[in-house]
Structure formats: structure tokens, C-alpha cells
Amino acid sequence: MKTNRFLMLLKTRGALTAASIAKELGITNEGARLQLLKFTEEGLVSSFNESTGVGRPKQFFKLTPEGNAQFPDTHSELTVKLIAGMRDVLGEAALQKVIDVTEQAGKERYFQELSPLSDLEERIAKLAEIRTREGYMAEYTKDESGYLLVENHCPICAAAKTCQGFCTAELNVFKFVLGESVSIDRMDHIVSGDRRCAYRIAKIQD
Template identity: 55%
Template sequence: MKNTPSGSDRVIWMLKTAGPQPLTTIAAELNITTEGARFQLLKLAGEGLVQSSTVSKGRGRPQQIWALTKEGEGRFPDAHAELTVKLISTIRETLGQDALHAVIEANSQNGLRKYMHEVGSAPQLEERIARLAGIRDQEGYMVEYVKDEEGYLLIENHCPICAAATACQDFCRYELKTFQAVLGDQVDVRRVDHILAGARRCAYRISEK
């Protein structure tokens, strides 16, 4: 989608990375009129990709909020989802849970070596986070990070292995361990949002101990 930034694609991309938004915010972010934004949203709603809901805040008028539907989320593919889930199921049924665990651990160790090679040499924490975010973004996780008064927040707006992680949550467990190893012993890494727990995104709070 980054290679074809049509008006519709830009709306979908924004709702994926920023979450549900009101019409005025969408128009402002895309630098178009509210009527132009409404046209794009209604077009996407007609295609089943977005939907709106009404939210009341205080005494003001109820606000219409737009978000992606399940079909809209599907525009960001889960890499080889069906095949991966079948392989997980086959290994578990034919070789057992311990074998599946060993396969996922070996895959995690391969990933860790790659990340350590590309990230571990950076002396400053923020540089290590930036490098890690860059790698994960290239892998399809739609990553960004922000610095605030609590430290850093690493945000993954998409999970390209969501089906596999749903079938076997060892993937998520090893992901957290990998981040901790790459960023260093003097750094605390906590998952604060989790797609598998119903959140819109996965997010990790990172701070120096």
C-alpha cells in the first residue's frame, strides 16, 4: 500500500496506524477538506472496509468515529497464514508439543542472532530501539516508536504472523524475550498492548532500569 498512495489507501493506512479517528482528524491528517474525507470514507464503507460509530463525550454533540472493519484489516496480510497454521497443527499432532516448542525456539534463536548483529553494537538505547524498529518495520510489523517521560514506547501496528501466533503463543513469548536480549540487561521491556488480547496493536514499554 505504501507504493500506491491513492486517497482510499491513505485513509486505510491512517486508520491502521493511528486507530479509530473522527472525520475532522482524518481530513486534517490527509490535508483534504472534510467533504473530501467523507467521500473517501463513504466509498470505503460501501466496499466494507471501514465503519463508523457514534461516541458521546461530555456535554458536546456525539462524535462520529471511523475505524477499519475486519475486511479492512485484511488489506494488511498475515504472511502465509493458512500454510503456517497447517504446519503448526501438523507438527503438534505428529511430533508433539515439545517438538513444536523446539522448532519455534530454534527459529527464535536464528532471529535473535540476526537482530543482535544489526542492533546490539549500538551504544545508546535509543539507537538500538531505532534499529530494532527499522528491522521490524521491514518485516511487515508497521513499527514506530516514541519517546516520552516514562522512556520509550515501541508500537507494532500490524502483526504479519497473527494467525501463527494465535495458533501457538510461543511466538509472542519469544518475541518479548528477543526484544529484551537485544536491548540489553539494563533495560526493562514490558508488553503493554497485545493484539491477541483484543488490542488494536502490540506495544512495548521500554525503560532503563
């Protein structure tokens, strides 16, 4: 996988200025600009100007589709072909049955790791750990509204675009393992064109 600290930072944080990248990575502004220019020439990074208040617009850098492609989509071409073949030969109902089986397996697998934990934040932290282990580059933050679970990468993106039932199944798994007393809403969705998938998690008030 052709990634380095620059691409990883843009993947996990979104569009940034050269100065912000330099500060995050502990390098000079000039060093950051030179590296970003190299990635721009390679087609991995693009830039745009945006006004952030008083003064001249600032230049921001973000990953291009080619840059995002440096982060693997697990067996994407084969998976898409298999999904299309199953849908054509066996029908939509058979495909849904496969998704249902996958969902149930996910519930059992995640529940086994989360069941010893009673505290909600501990459960969310463990869920983020599991998802990162599976390639989703997950992390969470806590604020006054509850928690935000963020997945900066989707290793099954091609399959999810072909059949969004996989995304629905994942959300169902999250709701199951975190419990009925918790609400989960998807705020951002990579399949819909967002940079990341993000889920707002909060305790349901009595």
C-alpha cells in the same frame, strides 16, 4: 494489497473522525467523508459515536476485520496448517523446539544489527526499523516514562493466534538485544484483540 492513505492512517492511528483524517491527509472534510462512506459500503470501515466532552457525540471511523485483512498475514493459511500438523504428529515438545530455534535465530540476527549501537534510543530506533522491514509497521515514541515501541501490524498474526509461543519468543528477543539493564513490558497485544502490539521500554533504575 488493497490499501490507500485512508486505510493506512486508520491502521496506524486507530479510530479517527472524518475531520481528523481530512487534516492528516490535507483534504477537505467532505472529501474525507465521501471516501469513508465508500469504504463503509465496501465493508472495510465501520463507524461509531463517542462522547468526547461537552456537545454532541462525535462519529469515529475504524477498520473492520475485512479492512485489517487488507494488510497481509504472511502465508497465514499454510502456516496454521503446518503448526497444527506438527502439533498433532510430533507433539507440543517438537513445536516448542522449533520456536526455540526461531527465537535463537532472531537474537543472532537482531544482535548483529544492534550491537554497534550503545545508546538505548538508537537501539530502539534500529529495532523499529528492522521490525518495519519485516512487515510489523513499527514506530517508537519517547516520553517521561521511557519509550513506547508500537507495532501497528502483525504479519504472522494467524500463526501467533494458533501458538502464542511465537509472541513469547519475540518478547525474549527484544529483551536480549536491548540488554539486561532495560525492562520491557507488553502493554497491548493484537492476538488479544487490541489494535496494535505496544511495548513499554525503560531503563532499570540502580
